[in-house]
Amino acid sequence: MKNLFAFALSSLTRRGGKNFFIFTIFALMIFILAGIFTITHALKAEMFATLEALPEITVQRIVAGRQTDIDAERAERIAEIPGVTDAMPRVWGYYYFAKAGVNFSIVGVEAFGTSYKSSLESVADLFGEKLMEGDTMVVGPGVAETLARNFFKDYFYFVKPDGSLKKVTIAGIFKPETTLESNDIVVVEQGLARELFGMSEEAATDIVVKVANDEEIPTIARKIREIYPDTRVVTKEDLRISYQNVFDYKSGIFLALFIIAIFTFFIIIYDKASGLSSEEKREIGILKALGWKIGDILKVKLFEALVISLGAYLLAVTLAVGYVFGLNAPLMRDLFMGYSVLKPPFELPFTLDVGTLALIFFTTVPVYIAATLIPSWKAATLEADEVIR
């Protein structure tokens, strides 16, 4: 067994050129696949981490199938439902900055008030006094950079819905913990946010509900639906499932397309492995004349396939991990990031699980070995007397 393996290794090196070609192409394919899956997995992990910080339930008002402003007073009624820790109206939305062609996310906070997100709360506390002074904002690093490029270093003129201008000074720039979520954010005082969006004093974008006991979430969501039938109640679980489905869908589509590539490769391998040179045939003939059995040659061929495919797999996965987490996956991450200019220069968190590695393994290595099965058998059953003649 050991000797057969050694023979397989030396046989591989003797035909280095041909094997190197197959090895490289195969490694490249695994690399692409591994890259996509590790990015998906890392993004999913980051999304779920973000999700943890989100409120348990979000209540939106739906009119004619579209989301619209909700009455902020409703939060008080919702807070009375047993089991609800807190219900807060949120004022937030997007502001399109035409000159740079980007959207800012404007988030209204109550200075020194509790917020639905601890990261926002710390911003509100840190810059609380400045925000209270009125007409000031705290911006994410991406926003600050965009504004600076358009010569707004200390302040910015927002165009309100009625066309008038509103001067808002920049009170500070915050360094967010999870860059993915906060790069394009503009934090302002809630009243100012309403003014910028042209919303009435009682209106809010949506209401977030905190629930202490996770088990009670579905019941509370149902009660809210019963009290306000015109609302859409989204729970954290709903979001988690739809994120999961979106990512599964993306990588699923990719894999479905990739299968075509892998089958093309299957044919190439099959062809390459079938086309034995006369030298190779001669070698097999001599081996058989020396007393090698069909099973021995089959084993050698199998070892060759194993060495190439496992080697390519290990190399490609290592490279992919370096590419994704070391270099932050240039080019490939754009597939997932969308095309907005203000999308953050984020770092992918390092996550690598056995499941992803197994998925990459099962979609590549067995396919390679399958492709070599029949050619190996053909080679092993060559007639000794015919090929060395």
Added chain:
Amino acid sequence: MNLLSPDVIAILMLDGILSLFALLALAISVRIVLKWDADATTPLQYTLEKRAYLVATIIEYIFYLKLPLFLYFIYTLDLLSNILPGAMCAAGVTNATVYGMWLFVVKILDLYLFGLWIVVHRIDMRRPDYPYTKPKFLFFILIFPVFMLEYWLEWRHFGGIDPHVIVSCCGTLFSAAKTSAVSAFVTLPTPVTLGLFYGNFLLIVAAWFFKKPLLTALANLLFIPVAIVSLIAFFSTYVYEMPHHHCPFCLLQGDYHYVGYAMYTALFVGTFFGIAAWVAERLAYPAAKRWMKWSLIGDILYVALVSYYPISFYLKNGVWL
């Protein structure tokens, strides 16, 4: 419709490749069964002898890929339980369609069948006159429909999963309530369950002691359902340390250190070699004794693993659940 989950695609693709190869193997097997004649010196016999190698290689490939793929299949079911509302482990996903439980049973059956085929093949290759070639290919022709059934069930199952329909959690599927599928076993008095389980185990040990391969095979065959039922009814509650949590699937999750994978592997090794030993003895192959020993080691490992939980629970808390 969960066919677009990458893990499901991977499994269906691989089983697709395996099915194609199996089809090829079937075609050759049929010819061999019809035309094989070990004494003939015709070109046909010569070709068949060569082709027999191909079939054997293909079947070995299928088996050795199926082993890890089965573990991956379970892992995928666990993953899907994150998406399906109501499911908390693979049990819910398995029961999401009517095909799920059958798929599971047929998959396990396939592992045993392919494994036994390889055993017969190994024995056959050691003999100069290949006496079992015809029977073993006939055996494969019989296995083939089971394999196709598995693939068909797999498509029906994964295709039929609807992520919007709430499925049952293992808590209800394996409860003692009358409606659950296994209530009859769960409500068995504990002494009866344990008596059956350890009695069966003692039978295996005795069969090994008196070197009776047939008894070993029968006892091991019986041990598969007995072990699983007792696991559901009794041992699993101690792993979870909850008196009403009877589930053979949650064991496979990280919360319980993936102990299920070790348990089921030990059980498979134990029972498989127990049956294989009898086959080897029938075919006059000397490995029978060695395999009986391996079988015993696997079974002891399984029994030790499942027994550890109640005993350690009792030692820690001084009471039984």
